[in-house]
Every structure is written in C-alpha cells, then in structure tokens.
Amino acid sequence: MNLLERINHWSLVAPHAIAHVNGERTLTYGELAARSNAVAAYLRDYCGDDRTPVAVLGQREQEMVIAFLGAVKAGRPYIPINTTLPNQRIAHILEIGRPGTVLTPPEIADICQSRNGSSRAHGTEIQPDDPFYIIFTSGSSGEPKGIVVTHRCLEHFLTWMIREQKFADLSETFLNQAPFSFDLSVMDLYCSLATGGTLFSLGRDLIGDPKLLYRALALSNVTTWVSTPSFVEMCLVERGFNDSLVPRVCRFLFCGETLLPKTADLLSKRFPHAEIWNLYGPTEATVATTSVRIDSNILAKYPALPVGRPMPGTQVSVVDENRNSLPEGSSGEIIIKGPNVSAGYLRRADLTAAAFSNANGQRSYFTGDRGRFEDGMLFFEGRIDRQVKVNGHRIELGDVEENLRALPMVRDASVVPVGRNGKVHWLAGFVVPELDYQTTGAPLIHRLREDLSRRVPAYMLPRKFVVLDRFPITANGKIDRQKLSESL
Numbered sequence: 001m002n003l004l005e006r007i008n009h010w011s012l013v014a015p016h017a018i019a020h021v022n023g024e025r026t027l028t029y030g031e032l033a034a035r036s037n038a039v040a041a042y043l044r045d046y047c048g049d050d051r052t053p054v055a056v057l058g059q060r061e062q063e064m065v066i067a068f069l070g071a072v073k074a075g076r077p078y079i080p081i082n083t084t085l086p087n088q089r090i091a092h093i094l095e096i097g098r099p100g101t102v103l104t105p106p107e108i109a110d111i112c113q114s115r116n117g118s119s120r121a122h123g124t125e126i127q128p129d130d131p132f133y134i135i136f137t138s139g140s141s142g143e144p145k146g147i148v149v150t151h152r153c154l155e156h157f158l159t160w161m162i163r164e165q166k167f168a169d170l171s172e173t174f175l176n177q178a179p180f181s182f183d184l185s186v187m188d189l190y191c192s193l194a195t196g197g198t199l200f201s202l203g204r205d206l207i208g209d210p211k212l213l214y215r216a217l218a219l220s221n222v223t224t225w226v227s228t229p230s231f232v233e234m235c236l237v238e239r240g241f242n243d244s245l246v247p248r249v250c251r252f253l254f255c256g257e258t259l260l261p262k263t264a265d266l267l268s269k270r271f272p273h274a275e276i277w278n279l280y281g282p283t284e285a286t287v288a289t290t291s292v293r294i295d296s297n298i299l300a301k302y303p304a305l306p307v308g309r310p311m312p313g314t315q316v317s318v319v320d321e322n323r324n325s326l327p328e329g330s331s332g333e334i335i336i337k338g339p340n341v342s343a344g345y346l347r348r349a350d351l352t353a354a355a356f357s358n359a360n361g362q363r364s365y366f367t368g369d370r371g372r373f374e375d376g377m378l379f380f381e382g383r384i385d386r387q388v389k390v391n392g393h394r395i396e397l398g399d400v401e402e403n404l405r406a407l408p409m410v411r412d413a414s415v416v417p418v419g420r421n422g423k424v425h426w427l428a429g430f431v432v433p434e435l436d437y438q439t440t441g442a443p444l445i446h447r448l449r450e451d452l453s454r455r456v457p458a459y460m461l462p463r464k465f466v467v468l469d470r471f472p473i474t475a476n477g478k479i480d481r482q483k484l485s486e487s488l
Contacts, residue, residue, distance in 0.1 A: 002126065003155060003194060004072060008033055010196040014170055019193065020062045021220075022201040027062040029196070032069065038115035039070025039108060043101070044124075047076070052100035053134055055079045056108075056180075057090070060201035063108035064180050065189070068133070075124030076100070077131035079146070082181040084204070084475050093136050093144055096347060128152035134346055135183050137283055146346030147183075153286040154190065156339045160311040161191050164291065165224075165251065165277075172197035173220065173248070177207070177227040182476040183283040184256045188226040197224075204475070207231075214238060214245060223248050225274075228256040228477035233263055233412060234470055237435070242270040255279040255288050257478055258380065259305055262411055262434075264294045280307030280380050284355070284365045286340040289314055290378050304402060306377035314338030316378055318371055326372075331381055334371040337364040370398075388417045388424045393459040395427070400462070403455040404429060409437045409447065414471060415462060416485045429462030430484050432470060440467070464488070 001009060007029075010017060015030030043054060054071040056078050058064045064080065071078040079097045081090055094102065103111075126132075132151045136144040161167075174192040176199050178184040192199040200220045206213045213235070225232070225246075232252070235241045243249070251274060252267060259278045267276055276295075281288035292298070292308030299305075310316040317325050318332040326332045341363040344352030357364045370381040382398030389395070397415045404413035412432045417424040431448060433440075439447060445465045453461055466487070472480040 003151070003158065003190065004069070004126065007069065007193045010170070010193075014196060017170055017196055018198045020065055020199045020201065022060055022062055023203055025062055027065070032066060034116075035066045035112040036069035036073060038112050039067055039103075040073035041115060042111045043071060043074040043076060047074075047100040050100065051076055051130075053077045053079050053097055053131075055081055055094060055097060055099035055102040056104075057081045057083055057102055058105045059083055059179055060176060060203060061105040063105035063112075065193075065199070066112065067103050067108050068180075072126065072132060073124065075126070075130070077134050077148070079134045079136070080180040081136075082179045082475060084179075085181075089144065093146070096144065096146055097134065097136075098347075126151050128155070129343070131343065133186075135181065135283055137183075145348065145351060147283050148343040148346055149183075149283075149286055150343050153340050153342060154186070156313065157186075157286040157288070157311075158190055158194055161187065161288075162195060164311075165191075165253075167191060167195045167197065167224070170196040172223045174199050174224045175220065175222045175226050176201040177231050177477055178256075179475055182256075183287050184226065184228065184476070186287050187253065187255065188224070191224070210238060214240065217241075218245050220246065221248055222246055223250050225249050225252045227252075227254065228473075229254050229259045229263055230257055230471060230473050230479050231477040232267065233260075233432075234473065236263070236266055236270070237470055239435075243273065246271075249274050251275040251277060253277050253279060255281065256476070258382075259294070260405060260412060261299055261303065261305055262405070264305065265299055268294075268296070268299075278305055278307050280378065281336070281340075282365070282367050282369070284342045284367070285314075285336045285338075286342065289336050289338075289340060290316060292377060302379075303406065304379060306374070307371075307380045308377055310336075310378070311338075311340065314340055318373060318378075323366075328373040328376075331370055331372045333384060334367045334369045334378070334380075335364055336367060337362050339363075341365045388427075390417075390424050390426065391459060393457075395460050397427075400427065400429070400456060400460050404431060404448070404452060406455065407448065407451050409433055409439070409444065409451075411435070412471065414479050414481060414484060416481055416488075418463075418485070418488060426463040427461075428464045428466065428484075428488055430466045430468060430471070432468055 010029040011033035020027040056067045134146045174188040279288040279291045290308040315337040386397045400415045414430045419425040472483040474480045
C-alpha cells in the first residue's frame with residue numbers, strides 16, 4: 001500500500017479511532033477520510049485537471065490535515081503556510097508558489113459541510129515522482145525557497161522510520177510541537193497517520209504558557225515525543241517535567257537543531273524508561289537522513305553527540321571544497337545521496353543546479369552543513385555559512401558556542417555577530433546557566449569570560465555576555481537568534 005492507501009485503511013478497519021487532537025477538538029479516521037475526499041472533489045471541480053499546488057493557510061487545525069490529504073488525493077501538492085508569518089512573507093510565498101487556490105480552516109470546514117454525503121473517493125493516481133508537498137524555508141538572499149518533496153521521498157523516509165522505531169499500529173500518540181509549515185512536523189504527522197496513531201497538536205497558546213502546556217501534556221497520553229531540542233529544554237526548566245507528568249512516553253525523537261549532551265543526560269534521568277534518539281537531515285532530504293539512539297555509553301564517550309548512521313538506501317559523505325571525499329575524522333561539507341533527496345527548488349533552476357546533482361539515476365544534495373565521520377557515525381558541526389570574520393580572524397560561531405556549552409555552569413549557549421553594513425565588529429554570547437548554579441550577575445559573567453578564555457583564543461571571546469533564564473524560540477521551536485540580536 002502507498003501512503004494514502006495506508007491512511008485510508010485505518011478509516012475502514014478503525015473508523016472511530018482518533019487521528020488528530022487539537023485542544024477540545026478531535027478528528028476520527030472515518031471523518032478524516034470522508035472530509036479529505038470532499039476537499040479532493042471540490043479541488044477537481046474548482047481547479048480542473050491541472051496539477052497546480054494548493055496553499056493551506058493555518059496553524060495546527062484539523063482542517064489543515066484534511067486539506068493536505070484532499071490536495072494529494074486530487075493529484076496536487078500542498079503548500080503549508082503558517083498564519084503567524086508576516087503578511088509580506090506570505091505574499092512572497094504565494095507569488096513563488098502560484099497555487100491554484102488558497103484554503104483556510106473556515107473555508108475547508110465549509111467545503112466539508114457543503115459536500116457532506118458526496119465524499120466518495122475518486123482519487124487521482126499518484127506516481128512516485130509526483131510532488132507531495134512543497135515547504136518554504138528561508139533563503140540566504142532573503143527570498144523564501146520552495147522545496148519540492150515527492151511521494152517517493154516521503155515513502156522512503158516513512159519506511160525507514162516505521163521499521164527503525166517499531167511504532168505499534170493503532171497504539172501510538174505522537175506529539176506535534178512544530179507547525180505544519182516546518183518539515184519536522186512531517187515526522188509526527190505521517191508516522192502517526194501511517195500507523196493509525198493519534199496526532200496530539202500543541203497550539204500556539206499552550207507553547208506560550210507553561211502552566212497550560214504542562215496541563216495539556218499531562219492529559220496527552222503521548223508515547224512518541226517529536227520536537228526540537230530547544231523545546232524540550234524549555235520543558236526541562238520545570239522540575240515536574242518527568243515520567244510522572246507524561247508516563248506513557250517511550251521515545252524522544254529530536255531533529256532540527258543540535259542535541260546537547262547535558263540535555264540528553266538530564267532527560268534520561270527524568271525519563272529513565274524512554275529511548276532518546278538524535279536525528280539529522282535538511283528539508284531538502286525529507287526531514288531526516290541519519291539517526292542514533294543516545295544511551296549512557298554514547299554520553300560517556302563523546303563530548304558532542306553524534307547524529308548517527310544513514311538510513312538504508314541512502315549514502316552520506318563528507319567532502320572538501322573541491323567536492324573530493326574526505327576520510328573519517330576530517331571535517332567538510334555533508335553530501336546526501338539517495339531516494340529521499342528532494343526534486344529541487346520550485347521555479348529556481350539556478351539554485352537547484354547549484355545544490356543538487358544527478359548521477360547514475362540518484363539525486364545528491366550538497367547541504368552546506370559541516371560535519372565529520374567518527375566510529376562510522378556522522379557528527380554535525382554547524383553551518384558552513386556561520387563562519388564570520390572579526391578583525392581579520394575567521395571564526396566559526398558554532399565553535400565558540402560548543403566551548404561555552406562545555407563549561408560546567410552553562411546549560412546552553414548561543415553566539416551572534418554584531419556589526420553594521422555587512423561587517424562584523426564583535427560577538428555577543430547568550431548563556432542559559434545550569435539550573436542549580438548559584439552565582440549570578442557580574443560574578444557569573446566574569447567567570448564565563450575567564451573560563452572561556454582558557455578554551456579559545458582571545459579573538460574568539462564575545463565582547464558581551466547576556467545571561468537568560470531561557471532562550472526565545474521561533475514558531476518552529478528553534479532558538480530565535482534574530483530576537484537575541486535585536487535585544488542587544
């Protein structure tokens with residue numbers, strides 16, 4: 001069965017099973033099938049036979065899931081767009097995406113209601129290389145890039161995840177922390193729907209209010225936690241965040257950011273019976289490409305955690321600036337080759353040609369990420385383009401961050417460049433101290449500067465340190481570096 005057939009299977013054998021929970025609202029598999037069929041019928045009538053994308057504008061509403069499946073059943077990829085984006089950004093995405101129509105949750109609800117009773121499936125045959133979804137990410141030029149992910153890409157990713165994690169059919173509840181416009185959500189959304197699980201979405205109001213968040217988590221019955229490391233770090237600030245609050249969780253899946261050893265260690269103490277997995281992969285290679293279970297042996301052996309081994313059928317290599325393969329232990333650019341690699345960037349043949357290649361029928365993606373192999377496992381070392389020059393010295397911001405995080409009083413750190421007119425004048429270091437560290441204020445900053453100076457050259461030292469209780473995070477659950485810069 002392909003993915004749509006698997007999802008439809010649950011509507012036949014378990015129509016009353018809950019597919020999605022968002023606040024007080026629930027959606028069963030039977031309702032999901034009928035309503036997505038209604039949306040598919042509407043799209044075929046309204047848009048005709050062309051295969052233009054369907055833009056779906058919302059946050060984590062059940063209508064978005066309905067519209068995603070309805071679009072694909074009608075033979076069209078969908079473009080998820082978060083309503084929290086600035087209007088100018090949304091307009092830019094729509095300009096590039098050129099969707100046949102734009103649907104919002106109220107409009108989707110109206111379509112489902114008006115076509116109630118005429119929701120028989122008349123699906124368009126989906127081919128492996130047909131686009132399934134298009135997710136827009138930031139481009140270095142400031143222009144969003146639409147990444148085209150095919151049905152083949154998604155199937156390859158899901159086959160790997162389901163086999164590796166051994167999700168139990170009709171038994172799992174997946175945490176959905178990321179908005180649907182962020183590709184991390186693909187992991188929880190489709191792993192859940194493919195296995196007859198329940199997707200438990202955290203609304204934006206919950207993420208912004210710790211009391212509401214912990215109350216919702218206590219009622220969630222989550223078994224599979226999917227989030228960025230920053231989000232779980234925010235949760236760990238509350239000492240009551242443990243296996244008494246979320247007793248059924250049996251695995252944590254982290255992707256999208258660097259998972260710190262301190263975070264994994266604390267999490268393993270709070271949830272001693274749960275597995276902790278570290279995954280890596282860019283949106284251009286369909287959510288994740290490598291994985292490793294983080295256990296006590298790995299925590300004891302490596303000061304920075306590995307992101308694991310590649311999925312079956314996919315090759316990952318590290319190359320130099322001339323794109324020659326490097327031996328184990330050498331750092332270079334990470335290259336991903338396999339059936340999970342995207343078709344490229346929508347309407348940007350120039351960017352696609354620069355970042356993707358075809359060889360022997362396999363697509364490759366040059367990630368722009370730095371990494372190395374050690375003991376057969378990949379280690380992610382940050383973005384190549386996070387290198388800055390200060391007073392003639394080339395500095396990797398990730399290098400300074402890792403050395404800050406290595407200090408015993410530091411739980412997490414972020415370093416941002418400060419300057420004007422494209423020139424960096426100095427660095428600012430933002431630090432979240434360990435929960436039980438007593439020294440604060442000027443004495444802590446003095447200690448940070450003194451201890452860091454023993455680990456890095458003077459030219460790499462941040463001129464200013466800022467101590468925070470927690471980092472601001474973006475809607476996608478990552479550290480909001482722009483807000484940190486704006487706070488200076």
